[in-house]
Amino acid sequence: MQVTEILNEGLKRGYTLVIPAADLDAKVNEKLKEAQPDVEMKGFRKGKVPMALLKKQFGQKVIGEAIQETIDGGLGKHFEDSGDRPALQPDIQMTNQDWKEGDDVEVTVAYEALPEIPEVDLKALALEKLIAKADDASVDEALTNLAGTVKNYEDRKAGSKAKKDDQITIDFAGKVDGELFDGGTAEDFPLVLGSGSFIPGFEDQLIGAKVGDDVAVTVTFPAEYQAANLAGKEAIFDCTVKAVKSEIAAVVDDELAKKFGAEDLAGLKGQIAERLEAEYAGAARAVQKRALLDALDGLVSFELPPSLLEAEAGQIAHQLWHEDNPDVEGHDHPEIETTDEHKKLAERRVRLGLLLADIGQKAKLEVSDAEMTQAIMTQARQYPGQERQFFEFVQQNQQMQQQLRAPLFEDKVVDYVFELATVSEKTVTKEDLEKAVEALEEM
Structure with missing residues (x-):
């Protein structure tokens, strides 16, 4: 297959691919020969159908398969040799629409390559981790709320x-x-x-x-x-x-504690404190993660694929429109225009997404099968009585698998960076932590 570059501007790439008729014919013959032993046809013993008859009977179908396999193989070799990684699925168009058997096959391939990601000295990052403890007042407040659920x-x-x-x-x-x-x-x-x-x-x-x-x-x-x-x-x-x-009102005593599976009131208070501190830790992680992303965003700058920016900006605009119009559940609504604000946010998300993906790839981080299974099971619990159907749906849906895998992978990368960065701890009150979380929502 002959590959000729016709476009190389920024991240945009364009090529013409020519599959010589002789190469295509050889590929077709090869595929027919592979299938010949299993073919049965009236008047011939199994595996003894002549090649000429096979080609007449199945040639057109095999030609299509041969063309696709040749293009896929050629593109795979091109990406391996060039180092390019397409941002989205390449656009492949056949240019000689009047093609007939015996002609060369000519196609054009266009895509946007992912950019080279600059190296970041992760050890030079300085981050702050907020630590909040569950004080007696918070435990008592939670205990009172818990008692209020007992009738x-x-x-x-x-x-x-x-x-x-x-x-x-x-x-x-x-x-x-x-x-x-x-x-x-x-x-x-x-x-x-x-x-x-x-x-x-x-x-x-x-x-x-x-x-x-x-x-x-x-x-x-x-x-x-x-x-x-x-x-x-x-x-x-x-x-x-x-x-x-x-x-x-329920009496807060050992008997109440036993209703919630604790041995006594002290044990229940201990469980509540652990739960509160787990919630505080989750909130503190969100604050620390935002600080990390802000720091990374300020450290790197590289060209971004326009197709990814456009898709991300459209998704952001669509999501925000539905948040403002919660009564509209489907997608039967006017076209949603993207604003400069949507585009600015899209630039940040795409830039950080590519950077985190690059860090994770270089660190050889992976989401295990067990982690994926756990994530699917967690999601499945949202559909009581249909857990099995949901599980099977995810197994057969690559896009859904990616939606579940992406946040798991991102969390792995974030934890990896936390381990390398210089992290100082700061003890704060619950109120201070709440203000820090509220500040995230205002950004």
């Missing part, structure tokens, strides 16, 4: 009328057209009024009831109710109120 109730004074948010205990029997129906009867059922646990209107009719009251609750099942035999029908529930209770 405890005690009997109200005799004769008290049930009100919203009270828990009542009832026996009930529901009838439709005077007949009891499956699932419509229960005894000693605890129901929090206003929780929306029952059919709309059911709980409202029990507000004001007292212990010992018999209340006939009349409701209509929704038209889309899951039980078709009840959908849209009126029902009467004969209810007997057996208890009326009000919510009380």
